[in-house]
Amino acid sequence: MPSNVGFFHQGEKIVRLHNDTRMKIGSANSTLSIFLIVLLLYLSGFVLSSRLMVVSPGDIWGVQVAKMSVSALHALVMVAPVYLIGRRSLTLQILGLSLLAAYFLYLMFLCGYFGYFGFVPEVYTFGFGNIGDMSRVLDHYFAQVLSWREPTLLVLGVATAVLAIRIKPGATILLTILVPVVLFSATFYRYGSSASLAYTGNDSFIRRFGVVPFVASSAQEWFAMDGNYIGAPMAFPGNVVDQLGSDRQRSNTENLNPSSFDRVSLIQIESLDLEAITSSLNGISVMPFVSELRKDCIDFANFFTLRSAGGSADAEFTVATGMLPSTKAPAIRYADFSAIDTLYHVLERNGIDTLFLHNNVSGFYGRNHAYGQLLPVLDAEFLEPGDNRTEAEIATDALSGVFETGDRSFYYFFNFQSHGPFKWYSEDTAARFGVTKGASKETDYLATMAEVDDMIRQVFEVQRDEYDAGRAVFLLTADHQSGLFGSPAVVDNLRIPMMICGANIQARKSNRVSTSVDIYPTVLSLFGINEDVQTMGTDLQLGKDEGIAILPSRQIIELSEDGSISIANCNEDCDPFLNYTDQFILQSQ
Template sequence: MLYSSKFRCGIMPLCLFCALSMGFLSLSRIGLMLWLNSNVPDGSVLYILLQGLRVDFASVCGLYGPAFLILIFCSIVRLKNNAVILIIKIYLALGFTFLVFNEAATPPFILEYGVRPNHLYVQYLIYPKEVLNTLWNGHKLAVFADIFIIALSLYAGFKLASLLFKNYVFASFKITLLSFIAVIIILPLGVRSTLGHRPLNPALISFCNDPLANSLPLNSSYSAVYALAHLNQGKLSASDIYSFDNKENILFEGMDFSVKKNTAHHSAQCPLNQIITSNSPQKYNVVIVLEESLGADFVKSLGGLPLTPNLEQLKNEGWWFTNLYAAGHRSIRGIEAVTASFPPSPLDSIVKLPRTESSYATLSRIYESYGYKTSFIYGGESHFDNMRNYFLENGMQEVIDQNNYKNPKFVASWGVSDEDLFLKAHEKFTQLKQNNENFFSVIFTSSFHDPFEIPEGKVKLPASIQTDEPRRLAAAMYADYALGEFFKWIEKSNYKDDTIFLVIADHESRVRGNGSFPLSEFSIPALILGPNIKAYQDERVVSQIDMAPTLLSLSGISGEFPLIGQNLNQERIKERALMQFNQIFGYLENGKFVTLEPQGKAAFFNVGKHNSLVETKEDKQLLKKAVALENLGPLIYSQGYMLDSCINP
């Protein structure tokens, strides 16, 4: 007999189901290790497998714990009801399907983000329309595969549970009582997986500097549930950040970070204020074109593919940055950096965080205080990632999104095409100029977003480019094409001579963990165009957060503002950049790079060609500075150091 009758009583069927589930998770982990063998450090295979068993045991204890308690309760009261057993079978089948589905989703997620499913995986669940449209319009094969996997998993899970519970009988009262004692002890300990002060968490089993390798001991159901449980809306614990530095050092490094040559009067509530001065005799309009995902990988002159000829042409007419780094690998991180000069940190982006009081001293709030008309122009639904609330509550007088386009020429999963977007912006700016209004606007593109739907016949990939992702690369070319069309309209517009333009990517298209930190994937293009701006190639190392004070200076705005970035419109600056990749904070300065992980893990590197990293010895001064700057964002958020009350025109 394949399945002995002695296993058909008490909690044995559930124990066997847990063991088989853990076996599946281990096989999945082994498969990932074989696929990602180059990311598995030498000598770490046994560690990954053993820690994986630990995580898997914690997972099945948490997932199947209710089934154990229900079964033991029914055994104690001798309630052997077929309906109860059926409910347990269905519950087990659903639990098994949950495990299988998340493991099946792991390879494509790793290809896109470089780690197992994390907070990004669960954050997108609150936007079902966008996610479903993306999957259906660009990944139909994956949708049908997922449906098949779910159906097969439900069937297999239910059949397995039915086999294990076939001819099931209750154990004796004595065995049931002992089982109950064992379960109420083992389940909590199993979920917690440690007798230490803090329960099991991803940082506890991290063992190297490679984020992808550190995620291998996890299973994707655990990492997804952990991320969901820690969407904490702005609260950080000591386990979420390298170190909570002292307030004085954080403020000192924060002020020094901006090179405040003309130091502002630092009040207790506005200690990070800096003075921005402008030599311009007039006030210019300002337009920020935030290009979705259009990183250096698609710009030939920055070492990427030759997919952006219009941007390459435009760079010959303005201020072009060759060593600018994104603050993060998500749009909301780029938005806060460019529009508010807010530093990246383990804290969630302020685009999504609730305000503590008042509103932030964003560019839109500053320009509004100077009498500008302010607007955010987007082709999709602005509620995504809380963008609408962020902009409206922080100085944007008008938000234009997909609902405001009449008869657009092309509509994709993420909104109207970039051509429709730029046409709407062009019409808006033309009208404002006719009304003699100064304006500040942020245009956020969306055509270069998975599933990469673009109008037909607009672009054609060069024959020299061989790729297995033609849709992605064609979408990059289309984003550049639409940008080129916009600037053709600008050339003939009534607002050209009165407007400063910043064209900048929000982040790179794909930021994957390769080694300790994918520094090369944080390189993005940026270009400033406008009156009196000479063609110049700026090779200084700078950050997205430097754009806000620079634009203020160029546009004729002088005053005292709580901005962390530095005004690049001056000769002497500090060449540095800070960035956040998942839980890892990175700081770059003078060819040296340091990474900080939760629970006190730091690594030091020399930066080589193409942003390659070579590990080196500890640098205590660099570490002290990096720790303070990582803590800067949480301190600013909690203390309100960048609110509109600090604006002093």
């Protein structure tokens, strides 16, 4: 018996040792699995940040990686849904899986949205109208946004869910949440101030510092709204040059082209680069018409884009109002135009008809809201479903109709064909340049711009007789660059073309610093209208090459006396100009 007892005791020790070993191995495996879950979540945040992070002035790649790394840590808040997935309650499991799925779908959406529109929208701007607008351009959207990020996020999401179901992590994993919570608190207050935003060179840095700060700061703004407007009433801050320019700039009041015209045409091209005008593709000039026309125009070398929460549509807003766009909401969609004395109101008071033309559906980006308010003072035409006319046909048909009336008129055409992914050019164009669609984004872009050049030529020919007679003037600009011709200098990546052309216009190169807020007073000047209007811009025809530009990123661009361009942060001085627009933005639109 004693020997048997000893045998059984020895056996029990072996079993206990085996069980202890299994528990330790299991614990190690569980710890490794938990580590993998945390790593997968972190990588998902890093993938998102790689899309949303914008290079700040002077930042090297290592600094950008560091920013993305800190931003990615906020993804660890998804540890909470992972914990729920491991509970025994089916309800909690479904809730956890739903939250995890929603998170990864949201990441994929933000990656795509930023890739297409170039900005991250505030949460409170997502209404059914915006969703409807987006559904109208899904062909463009999906053709452009799908990259390695979306499938990567899908794989990360599925792997995270599978691991969570298998290992059922305990409550101790929730301690990991302390890390992103602390980081969120620190980054929200450190990077949320205007001074810090200016220092980083990124007007929406806080919104790109992870999903949690983005949602939290958007919600905070939403609940803090006073009344229907997102900004409090404030006095007009005045003209930018008058208020912030030097004495020599404020004294610059000479208009070198005092002629009054009967017709003014403004063509605004999506994604037009200065490089495209001078480029060739396989030895063939891409934009020969525009390249030749600019020799007879005031050609601006320092005209800069203004893009904020409204993306491309900010160009339309600034032309209409002479104000800087809102940094908080898409101004063209949410502006209360009944409270703004727009360019179109002034033109109507002076007997001038306005036609706005966009060859995209009216609802996209809420243009139906904007131009629905402005219809009493202008006509707006949009491409309707089933209309298979080319862009050139749409533009020339509309302009011919305007000219047939014989009335004084302002024609404003916003081109859309050249929006990415730049694959909408014909097979004939592809054959002419010897390119294959989809071979590279650069060749697709240049081939598209060749067709845009021909469209511009056809629009110009409709008005040539009145142009040659000195009764019509032609303006050509863009909303922003394509982003395909990057430069280490931030300023270079903000330049867009601007040309003012007319038989009575003194052709010259101008280094004047300006933006689209200057178009409003320029159009009035071209029509010979002398009204005291509240516009932040200045007539582009003024002689001296100076000027000043405020960007939504709270930076200011100036031309120095030696002809060089300087860009600097501008906080308190710029705030009145940037905040002024918010008092006209209705969240309820």
